Amino acid sequence: MIQAENVSYKRVNKDVLKNISWQVKEGEHWCLVGLNGAGKSTLLNMVNGYIWPTEGSMTVLNQTFGQVDLRNLRQSIGWVSSSLQQQLHDNEIVENIVLSGKFATIGLYDDIEDRDREKAYELMDELHCHHLAKRSYDTLSQGEKQRVIIARALMANPKLLILDEPCTGLDILARETLLSIIEELAEKQDAPTLIYVTHHVEEILPCFTHTLLLKNGTVFDSGRTEELMNAESLSAFYERPVHLDKQDERLYLRLAQSTKNSL
Numbered sequence: 001m002i003q004a005e006n007v008s009y010k011r012v013n014k015d016v017l018k019n020i021s022w023q024v025k026e027g028e029h030w031c032l033v034g035l036n037g038a039g040k041s042t043l044l045n046m047v048n049g050y051i052w053p054t055e056g057s058m059t060v061l062n063q064t065f066g067q068v069d070l071r072n073l074r075q076s077i078g079w080v081s082s083s084l085q086q087q088l089h090d091n092e093i094v095e096n097i098v099l100s101g102k103f104a105t106i107g108l109y110d111d112i113e114d115r116d117r118e119k120a121y122e123l124m125d126e127l128h129c130h131h132l133a134k135r136s137y138d139t140l141s142q143g144e145k146q147r148v149i150i151a152r153a154l155m156a157n158p159k160l161l162i163l164d165e166p167c168t169g170l171d172i173l174a175r176e177t178l179l180s181i182i183e184e185l186a187e188k189q190d191a192p193t194l195i196y197v198t199h200h201v202e203e204i205l206p207c208f209t210h211t212l213l214l215k216n217g218t219v220f221d222s223g224r225t226e227e228l229m230n231a232e233s234l235s236a237f238y239e240r241p242v243h244l245d246k247q248d249e250r251l252y253l254r255l256a257q258s259t260k261n262s263l
């Protein structure tokens with residue numbers, strides 16, 4: 001699905017990404033974890049073909065950058081992010097926002113068929129937002145908005161679905177609701193490959209089979225989540241001693257007391 005080989009992205013005064021090698025295979029779901037400024041957004045912009053590596057090679061959905069029309073590639077990638085949320089027309093009704101995902105347009109400019117509407121309602125069911133279909137988007141809570149834009153992204157049957165910090169701004173209940181919907185989505189047989197981006201280890205769901213730890217523009221570690229995520233490696237990642245608790249297949253991270261005192 002994604003193959004990055006020794007990818008770097010150099011700007012005048014900065015190596016934003018350095019020597020990234022990362023492989024995402026069909027059937028895997030990945031979590032991309034990094035602190036602020038780690039290079040997550042830059043890497044996603046590259047996966048979506050908005051920027052190209054200055055060194056190395058990037059292949060997404062079997063298309064190698066430099067050899068393909070990226071507009072076609074983007075139709076197979078759903079990217080749910082806060083910047084997409086800001087671009088949507090606030091006074092549009094939810095049903096139309098979901099339907100517009102079929103064409104990956106901000107408004108509805110193409111003909112809608114009955115089967116498109118059926119599909120939009122199926123997706124709204126899946127994302128638990130059917131009851132919001134006739135509501136204006138600007139009247140929704142943040143958690144409801146996130147569910148709507150995920151339904152919208154699924155209208156185009158993406159092969160890759162990128163969820164870029166979807167829990168930002170959600171309270172604990174809205175966060176857990178959204179996470180359990182994402183878990184259900186991942187378990188579906190025809191689910192797209194998920195790339196879930198977050199700052200928070202707590203959001204790594206059991207369905208995320210693999211994790212990429214990104215630090216200062218480099219891959220700190222990557223591989224199977226259960227092998228990667230332990231207190232020792234995360235203490236090295238955060239450069240502070242941390243405790244890691246596991247409950248119901250989820251990880252909970254705490255800074256060690258001695259560290260907190262020195263912050």
Ligand SMILES: Nc1ncnc2c1ncn2[C@@H]1O[C@H](COP(=O)(O)OP(=O)(O)OP(=O)(O)O)[C@@H](O)[C@H]1O
Pocket residue numbers: 011012014016034035036037038039040041042043
């Ligand atoms: N075009 C650019 N020129 C110079 N520096 C850049 C450029 N793009 C990004 N950077 C820098 O590279 C670093 C990584 O940025 P990026 O936005 O990818 O991080 P991030 O992991 O998404 O951070 P956050 O979690 O805070 O959104 C930052 O220090 C940023 O200022």
